[in-house]
Amino acid sequence: MAELQVLLAGTDDHDLTKLDEYLAVGGYAGVGKARAMTPEELIDELQRATLRGRGGAGFPMGRKASLIDRSSPKPKYLVVNADESEPGAFKDREVMARVPHRLIEGCLISAHAIEAHEVFIFIRGEYLSEYEILQAAVDEARAAGLFGDVDILVHRGAGAYICGEETALLDALEGRRGQPRPRPPFPPVQGLYDAPTQINNVSTIATVPAIMEMGAEAFAKTGTESSPGSAIFSISGNIARPGNYELELGTPMRELIYDLAGGVPDGRELKAVIPGGSSVPALAPDEIDVPLDYDSLQKIGTFFGAASLIVVDDRCCIVQLALRSAKFYQHESCGKCTPCREGTRWMVQILERIEAGDAELSHIELLESIGSRILGRSLCALGDFAVYPTHSYITKWRNEFVAHIEQGGCPYGGASSLEGIVAPLDQHTHSPMAEVPA
Amino acid sequence: MSAFADEVRAIAERYPDPRSATLPALRLAQERHGWLPPEALREVANALDLTPAYCKAVASFYDMYHLAPVGKHLVEVCTNLSCALVGAQRVVEAFESELGVAPGETTTDGEVTFRTVECLGGCGYATVVAVDHRYRQDVTPADVAGIVEELRG
Numbered sequence: 001m002a003e004l005q006v007l008l009a010g011t012d013d014h015d016l017t018k019l020d021e022y023l024a025v026g027g028y029a030g031v032g033k034a035r036a037m038t039p040e041e042l043i044d045e046l047q048r049a050t051l052r053g054r055g056g057a058g059f060p061m062g063r064k065a066s067l068i069d070r071s072s073p074k075p076k077y078l079v080v081n082a083d084e085s086e087p088g089a090f091k092d093r094e095v096m097a098r099v100p101h102r103l104i105e106g107c108l109i110s111a112h113a114i115e116a117h118e119v120f121i122f123i124r125g126e127y128l129s130e131y132e133i134l135q136a137a138v139d140e141a142r143a144a145g146l147f148g149d150v151d152i153l154v155h156r157g158a159g160a161y162i163c164g165e166e167t168a169l170l171d172a173l174e175g176r177r178g179q180p181r182p183r184p185p186f187p188p189v190q191g192l193y194d195a196p197t198q199i200n201n202v203s204t205i206a207t208v209p210a211i212m213e214m215g216a217e218a219f220a221k222t223g224t225e226s227s228p229g230s231a232i233f234s235i236s237g238n239i240a241r242p243g244n245y246e247l248e249l250g251t252p253m254r255e256l257i258y259d260l261a262g263g264v265p266d267g268r269e270l271k272a273v274i275p276g277g278s279s280v281p282a283l284a285p286d287e288i289d290v291p292l293d294y295d296s297l298q299k300i301g302t303f304f305g306a307a308s309l310i311v312v313d314d315r316c317c318i319v320q321l322a323l324r325s326a327k328f329y330q331h332e333s334c335g336k337c338t339p340c341r342e343g344t345r346w347m348v349q350i351l352e353r354i355e356a357g358d359a360e361l362s363h364i365e366l367l368e369s370i371g372s373r374i375l376g377r378s379l380c381a382l383g384d385f386a387v388y389p390t391h392s393y394i395t396k397w398r399n400e401f402v403a404h405i406e407q408g409g410c411p412y413g414g415a416s417s418l419e420g421i422v423a424p425l426d427q428h429t430h431s432p433m434a435e436v437p438a
Numbered sequence: 439m440s441a442f443a444d445e446v447r448a449i450a451e452r453y454p455d456p457r458s459a460t461l462p463a464l465r466l467a468q469e470r471h472g473w474l475p476p477e478a479l480r481e482v483a484n485a486l487d488l489t490p491a492y493c494k495a496v497a498s499f500y501d502m503y504h505l506a507p508v509g510k511h512l513v514e515v516c517t518n519l520s521c522a523l524v525g526a527q528r529v530v531e532a533f534e535s536e537l538g539v540a541p542g543e544t545t546t547d548g549e550v551t552f553r554t555v556e557c558l559g560g561c562g563y564a565t566v567v568a569v570d571h572r573y574r575q576d577v578t579p580a581d582v583a584g585i586v587e588e589l590r591g
Contacts (some may be wrong), residue, residue, distance in 0.1 A: 075454070087518045087557040118454070125465075125502045128560050129573045153452060158461050159501030161556065174488075175460030177499040193454050236520035236561035243562045278519055278557075310519055310561070323518070328556055330516060334499075421522045422530060423541045424501075425552045 003260075004222060004230040004248035007203060011098045017133055019140045022101040028146055030212030034109040035148070039070065042113040048216035050228050051208070055081055055164075055201030056276070056305050058294040061110075061208070064198055065144045067188035068114040076116040078107060079173070082123040082134075082202045083157055083164040086277035087328060088308035091232035092202035094244050096123070096130040099206065100137035104152060106205035109212060111150045114198050119152040122169050125159050125227065135288075161332035165380045166199045167191075168334065179334045180380035199224035203232060223249035227293035231307045238417075240265040249293040257288065268313035272397075276305020278325050279385030281392035282312075302392075317416035319404055320396040321391050323351040327387035327423040340383030343374035347386060354401060357409030364401050368394060370393035442470065446485035473504040493500050501555070509544040509551035511589045513537075514568040515577075517554045518562035525578075530554060532582035546551045550589055582591055 010016055010025040022028070034042050046062030053059045068076055073325040080103070084092040095103060107119045123131050135154050141147065155173055162168045170192050172178035191197025207229055211219045220228045227249040233256060236242045240262030247256065253275065257263060264270050270285045275292075280303040283290075289294050294304045312321065330344040352366045353359040371421040378384075394401060403411045410416065446463040450456035463486060467478040468555060479493040497503040513533060517526045537545050537552050544551040560566035563575035569585060576586075 084559050088520055088561050090559045090561050093559050158503055173458060175457035177496055234562060237523045324519060418522050420527045421517055422541060423555050424556055
């Protein structure tokens with residue numbers, strides 16, 4: 001197993017941002033095939049492919065489509081989650097920048113399955129260049145008459161990690177503060193504007209044309225039995241050749257880290273791998289002999305997540321790593337649910353005390369205890385995302401936490417690779433013009 | 439009716455519910471004013487039949503809206519894990535010394551607001567710096583003087 005180009009197929013030899021080049025490699029053929037099928041037939045085909053959601057949860061995309069209440073008198077909507085914000089993830093950005101038409105083709109096929117006439121692509125506000133490329137591709141495809149009775153609207157976010165959570169995304173798209181909704185009702189029943197809504201990640205939807213091209217049976221034979229297909233893996237941090245690698249699911253993690261991405265540079269030792277973006281439990285060096293697929297990663301106590309590996313070498317203080325990560329989740333907590341809003345703040349305070357050498361051993365248990373009371377107690381998983389990695393750091397590198405407390409300070413003595421890192425201020429409570437004379 | 443309101447309503451017509459134009463309208467208003475003063479929030483509210491308080495509540499939720507004045511240029515350095523592991527701190531320090539301000543501050547001539555931000559989604563090309571929303575990738579401290587010179591013209 002190794003490289004398998006599905007999402008990025010053709011990008012080496014063609015500029016697939018251009019419609020004529022995408023058409024020349026067989027682009028948009030899947031739309032005609034899909035529209036020749038009834039929605040039922042198309043949903044069956046998608047279900048047989050077992051395309052699992054690439055956004056993190058791994059829920060089969062075809063099953064999601066089957067849950068849409070197509071008998072509802074309300075319009076049905078397809079929403080594409082292009083709010084990629086998980087620290088470590090930069091793969092959807094590459095799909096939009098290099099193969100926007102494959103995403104658009106996937107939208108048109110998926111819209112037919114759920115009988116949707118309107119598609120919304122919610123792209124994070126920071127992705128300005130990607131937005132411009134995607135919008136140009138949408139305009140070009142529409143002008144070429146490829147849309148039929150479907151339209152696609154690209155909607156830009158404005159800077160909030162939480163909008164990657166699907167119901168928060170819907171609220172942001174409706175012009176509100178992007179905060180998660182209680183479930184049930186789930187979006188397939190009552191989503192955007194209270195209408196049946198299918199929400200999928202960019203990479204999921206952009207894989208759909210390949211299912212049309214190969215046929216569900218052939219697609220299901222790639223990758224592993226429970227995780228067919230390919231995924232783009234983002235790899236970053238202390239790694240010789242960081243970047244995006246599209247691989248067949250089930251490819252060994254060691255192969256990606258060492259053979260493809262060149263291993264840990266500067267003669268350093270591997271210390272940790274956070275395999276799915278910063279929100280999942282980290283792996284120790286003796287745990288990386290694992291196939292990169294949903295079930296294999298879950299079996300060893302972590303998650304596939306956003307298919308984004310952050311590689312950490314032995315210069316890094318694990319308490320500083322936990323603290324910087326916890327500050328991110330505190331900053332991004334939307335404030336709606338108390339366990340997450342208050343809990344992430346408490347986690348940061350305790351980690352700050354441990355890092356400063358101003359803590360007692362009981363603070364480690366306190367940190368674990370707070371975490372256990374955040375888990376599963378909020379409307380969405382953001383609070384859980386703060387706890388999962390922190391618990392793994394405490395469990396697997398407990399001696400470093402203890403050393404901080406016993407030595408009364410950071411054992412790295414200022415030499416950690418994360419030393420001096422600053423987290424962003426909340427700009428809405430801190431005026432950036434404070435220093436400017438009137 | 440103002441040209442701004444016309445433009446906002448044209449955006450709103452593309453959505454099943456005009457409230458969906460709130461984020462685009464706030465962005466448009468910010469492009470005109472440089473930030474979102476009370477007057478801008480009122481313009482958005484009037485165009486969409488919302489209240490200024492509602493518009494402020496929405497704007498204050500998102501990091502890309504400025505409810506206080508900012509400099510003519512915006513320099514944002516990512517300091518999340520992947521950038522930090524390969525030395526975003528040194529890039530932050532270089533901007534501090536080149537601009538003479540700390541993160542979260544604006545230069546005394548009002549030209550440049552400098553801040554650190556959470557993950558911009560360029561982790562494989564660390565350190566990522568957004569200069570007026572355009573990404574500069576693989577930025578090292580040695581690149582900083584050139585970026586600042588570019589901005590100061």
